[in-house]
Amino acid sequence: MSSDEITKRKKDHIEICSTDKANFRNKTAGFEYYDFKHYAITELNLEQIDIAQRFFNKTISAPLIISCMTGGVNESKNINHELAKVAQHLKIPIGSGSQRALIEDRAKLKSFSIIREAAPDVPILANIGAAQVAQGIKLEDYKFIIDSLEADALVVHVNPLQELIQHRGEPNFKGLLNNLESLIRKITIPVIVKEVGSGINGEAAEKLLEIGVKGVDVAGAGGTSWSAVEYLRNEKNADELFWDWGLPTSFCIKDVNKLKENYNFILIGSGGIKNGFDAAKSIALGADLVASAGTFFRLLKNAGAEKLIEVIEEWISTIKKVMYLTNSRDLKELRENKLIKVSDYY
Numbered sequence: 001m002s003s004d005e006i007t008k009r010k011k012d013h014i015e016i017c018s019t020d021k022a023n024f025r026n027k028t029a030g031f032e033y034y035d036f037k038h039y040a041i042t043e044l045n046l047e048q049i050d051i052a053q054r055f056f057n058k059t060i061s062a063p064l065i066i067s068c069m070t071g072g073v074n075e076s077k078n079i080n081h082e083l084a085k086v087a088q089h090l091k092i093p094i095g096s097g098s099q100r101a102l103i104e105d106r107a108k109l110k111s112f113s114i115i116r117e118a119a120p121d122v123p124i125l126a127n128i129g130a131a132q133v134a135q136g137i138k139l140e141d142y143k144f145i146i147d148s149l150e151a152d153a154l155v156v157h158v159n160p161l162q163e164l165i166q167h168r169g170e171p172n173f174k175g176l177l178n179n180l181e182s183l184i185r186k187i188t189i190p191v192i193v194k195e196v197g198s199g200i201n202g203e204a205a206e207k208l209l210e211i212g213v214k215g216v217d218v219a220g221a222g223g224t225s226w227s228a229v230e231y232l233r234n235e236k237n238a239d240e241l242f243w244d245w246g247l248p249t250s251f252c253i254k255d256v257n258k259l260k261e262n263y264n265f266i267l268i269g270s271g272g273i274k275n276g277f278d279a280a281k282s283i284a285l286g287a288d289l290v291a292s293a294g295t296f297f298r299l300l301k302n303a304g305a306e307k308l309i310e311v312i313e314e315w316i317s318t319i320k321k322v323m324y325l326t327n328s329r330d331l332k333e334l335r336e337n338k339l340i341k342v343s344d345y346y
Contacts, residue, residue, distance in 0.1 A: 009166075010073045010101065012233045017294060018301045022228040025243060029222025029272030030250030031281045034339045039327040049320045051331055055266075055289065056152045056190060058123045061091040062316045063283060063331060065291035067217075067270055068095035068127045068155055068194070071102070077111040082305045083296070084118035090312055095125035095155055095291070099145040100132055109148055116150045125192065126151035130158040131170040133179050139186055146189060153189050153215065156180065159196040159226060161245055166230035181211035190214035197226050197271055199247030202255040209259060215266040216256055217291060221246030222272025224294040249273070250285060257286025276318025283319070283331060284339045 016022050051062050066087050070076040076097065087094035096115055102108050115124055126146050128137075133156055146154060158176075163169035184191050193200070193208050194217030200208075205216045227242040249271035256267055269287030273279055279290040299308045328334040 009233070010070060010097075011075060013229060014070055014073075014075050014079070016229050016232050017224060017297055020294075020298065022224055022226075022232055023294075024221055024223070024225050024228075024246075024272070027221050027244045027246070027248065029220060029278065030248035031272075031278050033342055034250065034281055034285070035342050035345075036280075036284070036322055036326050037338055037340050038325055042324060042327040044324050044327060044329060046320060046324045049323050049329075051316070051319060051323075053331065055093055055123050058121075058152065059091075060093060060123065062319070063287075063289040064090075064092050064279065064312065064315065065125075065268065065270075065289055066092065066094040066296055067291035067293035068125065068157065069097045069293050069297055071097035071099060071108075071112050071127075073101070073108075073111065077114055079297075079300065080111060081114045081118050082300055084115040086300075086305050086308050086312070087122050088119040089309060090316075091122060092312070093123040093125065093152075093289075094119055096127045096149055096151075098127050098129055098157065099148070100129055102145055102148065103128075103132070103137065103141045106144070112145075112148050123152040124149045125153050125155045127155045127157060130156055130160075130173055130176055130193075131163055133183065134173045134176040135170075136175065136179055139183075142183065142187060146187065151189060153192050154187065155192045155194055155217070157194050157196055158200070159198075161198050161242060162196060162226040162230060165227045165239060165242060167234045169230075177207065177211060180208075180213070184212040192217055192266070192268070194268070194270070195219035197221060197224055198245060199249065199252040199271065200256065201247055201252055202258055205256045206259055206263075209263040209265055213265070215268060217268035217270055218249060218252035218256055219291075220249030220252040220271035222249050223270075223274075223292075246271075249282070253282055253285040253287050260286070276315035277322070279315050280319045280322040280334070281339065283334050286335055 192215030199220035269282030
């Protein structure tokens with residue numbers, strides 16, 4: 001695919017994702033099926049609850065990530081700059097959009113390097129697609145995209161459904177695991193694997209952990225459907241039947257969390273995280289951190305950076321209030337049997 005075609009696709013993605021018209025229609029992330037166990041005799045002091053933690057050798061203020069979004073086009077430069085300033089202000093990690101465009105045209109460097117310039121103190125996640133890993137891109141290209149951000153970790157996004165649906169996609173991941181294992185041995189920063197909205201279950205996550213992956217971002221169904229994005233981009237070349245394909249985020253978090261007994265890794269919950277309650281439920285289900293892309297992106301585009309900061313601060317406040325009401329002194333305690341299935345009430 002030519003650089004011009006990639007640029008056109010990125011612009012289409014930005015336009016479509018600035019609204020919620022590509023959200024899942026008939027499937028949710030599943031958080032509504034859970035409720036918190038209220039603890040009436042909590043003795044915690046809300047003001048003393050601290051949710052700061054370490055993330056890849058840096059301290060962050062809260063278990064939240066501004067997830068991977070965009071890059072490689074002129075529109076991306078300003079978006080990434082504003083998102084990075086938000087991340088720096090709040091002291092939370094931020095992910096880059098796919099850096100494939102940077103590999104194919106290094107003149108696009110500024111739309112990515114601006115992230116580190118605006119966020120010098122927070123963890124930054126570089127990003128490349130599974131299709132490119134499967135094709136076996138050069139080690140020097142990996143090092144270039146990592147160095148462009150002074151990245152703390154590399155995200156490999158797996159998007160088989162999107163590649164299958166999109167016009168001139170690349171639905172061929174043969175060799176992915178072998179190439180990924182080789183990459184992990186050759187670079188010095190940890191690798192995270194994330195879906196883009198169809199979910200990673202325990203079976204898939206275990207295969208990734210076995211080859212040395214250090215983080216799994218489940219990115220389940222319930223938020224933006226990238227099948228829907230590609231359908232809206234080019235209806236004649238997309239199959240609307242797959243609009244709601246995917247595993248709900250709540251299921252994915254629970255399923256992958258079971259692997260914590262045998263593997264040491266970071267579990268990230270994302271996909272349809274719309275508010276602080278969703279974030280808190282993700283943590284209670286087992287996530288170490290929670291990421292959001294679509295919700296944050298639309299807030300930035302439609303209301304500006306100050307509003308995005310205000311909303312993320314509300315999420316942080318909500319997580320702390322949930323901890324107070326469930327008698328959870330820290331995030332570890334929030335993960336210890338603090339949820340009840342709504343169906344158990346009746």
